Amino acid sequence: MARRDNSDPFGMHQHQGWAWAWPNNRRILHNRASADVQGKPWDPKKRLVWWNGKVWTGTDVPDFVATSAPEAGMNPFIMNPEGVARFFAVDKMNEGPFPEHYEPFETPIGINPLHPNNKQATSNPAGRVFDSVWDTLGVAKDFPYAGTSYRLTEHFHYWSKHCTLNAIAQPEQFVEIGEALAKEKGIVAGDRVRVSSKRGFIEAVAVVTKRIRPLQVNNQVVHQIGIPIHWGFTGTTRNGYLANTLVPFLGDGNSQTPESKSFLVNLEKV
C-alpha cells in the first residue's frame, strides 16, 4: 500500500504521509483558527499553521488562501460568508436555527421532557408525515418497547444473504434483547419471538445480550429491541421476515431519511 509513512516530524501526531484526508490531505478544517490575528500559533504545542512572513505553512495543509497575509484580514472560516464560526444555523435547518431535542414520532415516554406541556413540540414539527401515516403510528400503551433497526458486519443490506460464505457466518434472522427484558418475558437465548408494531410483525430468534441495557428516560424504564435488517425475501440464508415491515413511514425534517432507528414495538414469545 502507498502512503504508509507514519513519521511525525512535529511530534504532535500529525502524520501527513499516512493515508489521505479529504480535501487536499488537510487533517483539521479551519486550521487558520489555531493562530492568532498576527498569524502566530495560540499554543506552540498545538500549532497547525502559521504565517512565516511570506506564506502560510505548518504541520497541516492550510485551510486558507496560503498567500493571504494576516494584515489582509481574511477570516478563518472560509466556507461561511461571514468568515467566522456560527453558534446557530441561520437558515439551513427546517426546524429553526437552534439545536433542539425532539422525541421520535413513536415515543416510548409520550412527551418531550424538555417541553412537557407543549404537545406540538413532542416530535419534530418539520418532520415529513403524510396524512395517511398518522393512523399507522402506535402508542407506548400497546407497543411499549423502543425498536431500532441496524445492520451486521457479516452482511451487506439484502445482497450478501445470497452469498454462501456470508450466509454461513450469519445464517438466520434474530433480534437482540436485554437480559432484564428477557427475564421479564421469560425468554431465553435461542427462543423464537414475535416483534410487532402497529404496521406488522416479524418472527425471529432471540439473542439475549448484556450489551443492550434498559434506559432510564424521564424516570421511566425503556427497554430497547435491536432488529438487524438483512432477512426477508429468499436467499441462501434461512428464510426470514422483512424488518422494514415494522418501520414507520416518516421522513426526517431535513434529510427526509426514514425514521427507522426509533419506533415502538411489542415483544412476545412464540
Place this chain on the structure above:
Amino acid sequence: MAIQDVIARSATTTVPSSVRQLEEVAKLIDTTKCIGCKACQVACSEWNELRDEVGHNHGTYDNPQDLSAQTWTLMRFTEHETADNNLEWLIRKDGCMHCADLGCLKACPSLGAIIKHANGIVDFNQDHCIGCGYCITGCPFNIPRISQKDHKAYKCTLCSDRVSVGLEPACVKTCPTGAIVFGTKADMKTHAAERVVDLKSRGFENAGLYDPAGVGGTHVMYVLHHADDPKLYAGLPLNPEISPLVGLWKGVTKPLGLLAIGLAVLAGFFHYVRIGPQREEDPHQHGKDPDVHEVDPAVHVYDPRGAQPVQSGPEGERRP
C-alpha cells in the same frame, strides 16, 4: 505441503533430516484489537475452499456454532462484566494453536498422518489419516474434527501452503484491524510485549501474552486483556496439557505392549526350539479294521439281472 521441512511425524520416532534450517513462525492474535467481524473466518473458507452448512442462530453471535471439518477457525463471543460493572465483549478467534509439544501427533497411530514442520507448523496429511479421532483426544484445545464425508481429521494448517512460499496466512492478510499478525516467533513475542505495555498503561493490569508452557509454547499466540484468567475467553485453558491418557498410552503402555509382544514371540521361538511343533495324531492311521470291506462309492456297479446300471451308494448297492 513442504515435505522437506518435516521434523516430526506421527507414529514413528524416526525423524527425516530437514534440508533447510527454518526460523520458527507464529501467528499473534490480539484479542484487544479484534472487532469480531468474522473476516478471518470467511478468508479461511475462501483460501481453503471450505463451505460449511448454512446453520441456525442459536441465540448467540457465534456462527457456525463449532469448529468442523469445514470450519477451521471460528470467532467465539463472550460478554464479560468486570467487577466495576464495565462490560467487555471478549472475542477470541479459535482454531489450531500449533503447539510445540503436540498432543495430536503423540496420540496419532497412523504413520505420517500428522507432521510438524521445521517452522513449527503442524499439518494433517489426510492421505495417511485413518479417521480414528485420537488426535481430538490428544488435543488440549479440542480442535481437530472428523469429516462426516471422508472420515478424516481436519484442522487449521496455518496456511502452510501460503507460508511455504513466503505469504502470510489468509486470516492475517484479511484482518482489517491488524489484530492478527504473522512473523517469526521471536518477532511476534516482541510485538506482543509492546502491546502488553500499552494495554497496562491503559488500565488492563493483567494484560499478557498467552503462550502456554504446558504444551511447550504455541505457534498461535494470543494477547489477552485478562491473561490471568484465559477461561473468560470461551474456555481457553489456563494451563493446557496433553491428556495424561495420551502420555500413559504412548509413553508407558506402548513400549510395555511392544515388550509384551516381543516376549511372546521370543517365548514362542524357544518353545519351538526346545519342545518342537505339536503333532496331532491322525485317528485314521491307527485303529483301522482291515476286515471291513469298504466300497468306493464313486464306482458304478453293473447288475446283469436288471440289465440296468445301478448307481452305487449306501442304499442302491447290491452284491452279486
